[in-house]
Amino acid sequence: MLANLLNLNQDGFCIEKDCTFAAQHRRFEPERYKKFKKNIIFMAELTSISAQIRRDIVRMVHGANSGHPGGSLGCADFFTALYFNVMNHNPAFNMNATNEDVFFLSNGHISPVFYSALARSGYFDIKELATFRKINSRLQGHPATHEHLPGIRVASGSLGQGMSVAIGAALTKKLNGESSTVYSLHGDGELDEGQIWEAIMFAVHHKVDNLISTIDWNHQQIDGTTEKVMDHGDLRRKFEAFGWITLEMNGNDMSQVLETLKAAKSLTGQGKPIAIMMHTIMGKGVDFMENDHNWHGVAPNDEQLAKALAQLPETLGDY
Numbered sequence: 001m002l003a004n005l006l007n008l009n010q011d012g013f014c015i016e017k018d019c020t021f022a023a024q025h026r027r028f029e030p031e032r033y034k035k036f037k038k039n040i041i042f043m044a045e046l047t048s049i050s051a052q053i054r055r056d057i058v059r060m061v062h063g064a065n066s067g068h069p070g071g072s073l074g075c076a077d078f079f080t081a082l083y084f085n086v087m088n089h090n091p092a093f094n095m096n097a098t099n100e101d102v103f104f105l106s107n108g109h110i111s112p113v114f115y116s117a118l119a120r121s122g123y124f125d126i127k128e129l130a131t132f133r134k135i136n137s138r139l140q141g142h143p144a145t146h147e148h149l150p151g152i153r154v155a156s157g158s159l160g161q162g163m164s165v166a167i168g169a170a171l172t173k174k175l176n177g178e179s180s181t182v183y184s185l186h187g188d189g190e191l192d193e194g195q196i197w198e199a200i201m202f203a204v205h206h207k208v209d210n211l212i213s214t215i216d217w218n219h220q221q222i223d224g225t226t227e228k229v230m231d232h233g234d235l236r237r238k239f240e241a242f243g244w245i246t247l248e249m250n251g252n253d254m255s256q257v258l259e260t261l262k263a264a265k266s267l268t269g270q271g272k273p274i275a276i277m278m279h280t281i282m283g284k285g286v287d288f289m290e291n292d293h294n295w296h297g298v299a300p301n302d303e304q305l306a307k308a309l310a311q312l313p314e315t316l317g318d319y
């Protein structure tokens with residue numbers, strides 16, 4: 001199945017344009033070739049996980065006839081990289097996260113991608129994804145701690161609060177002498193909230209250098225483009241002006257996401273918080289949802305679901 005996704009033949013050799021590279025390295029540099037082959041299969045694994053997460057998202061939102069597919073689809077690659085490669089975390093969930101990396105979702109409306117990533121990485125049974133937004137489900141529209149869903153450490157959905165929470169956790173880890181990292185994710189529309197900018201200043205003043213905050217810079221929000229609703233200008237320069245270390249990446253290119261998150265990790269411990277400006281496409285992976293704010297929080301109907309699923313390969317098996 002992975003071979004099909006990447007056009008590898010039965011021996012794992014690339015059938016497409018990288019062939020020449022593969023053939024050369026196979027013949028002349030066996031060690032380097034082995035590394036290349038391992039990498040390409042590893043990337044295929046991550047890409048196949050994010051494809052399944054995208055299927056989960058549209059099926060969950062369709063099943064509930066409500067929810068937020070747009071931002072969720074755009075952030076599927078980021079969640080895959082975090083939960084399947086970058087973070088040191090334990091799916092045998094422990095609220096305190098001692099000696100673990102922690103992630104806080106501040107833009108809580110994109111819960112479908114969060115729930116799918118948690119289930120797919122072993123926090124709870126993938127079958128539970130079918131209960132999304134149903135009465136008495138632990139998978140509420142916006143994550144809440146009183147549902148005791150493994151992986152959820154804070155309620156979110158009321159925008160603007162998650163960076164303050166992440167800073168609190170990051171300071172706690174420093175006080176406890178822990179070297180682990182705190183990650184947070186924010187929508188670009190979410191940056192309209194004043195509390196975020198207080199947190200941005202606070203993190204610099206208090207040298208919160210074990211925090212990596214990512215901004216989903218998709219230029220879309222609930223009622224239109226961010227340029228139309230509230231123009232942020234050059235977000236990267238704003239974070240820099242406030243004193244953060246900043247990085248930028250294409251959040252829908254798995255290798256860039258991995259590289260940038262690793263670069264961010266290597267910049268921790270230098271007295272400054274780190275922000276990643278993540279360019280994504282709202283609705284990524286479903287052509288009629290892409291770049292359209294109307295898919296911020298609307299469920300696909302039966303026909304739209306079928307069209308969407310035809311574009312999203314089932315790689316790990318549907319729930």
Ligand SMILES: Cc1ncc(C[n+]2csc(CCOP(=O)(O)OP(=O)(O)O)c2C)c(N)n1
Pocket residue numbers: 070071072107109110157158159160186187188189190191193216218220221222282296
């Ligand atoms: C404090 C607060 N104000 C308003 C809202 C309503 N609201 C929900 S999502 C959203 C837009 C968020 O935009 P963005 O973070 O860019 O999300 P995207 O559309 O890209 O998924 C708004 C205004 C909210 N959830 N919380």
Ligand SMILES: [Mg+2]
Pocket residue numbers: 187188189216217218219220221
């Ligand atoms: Mg947005």
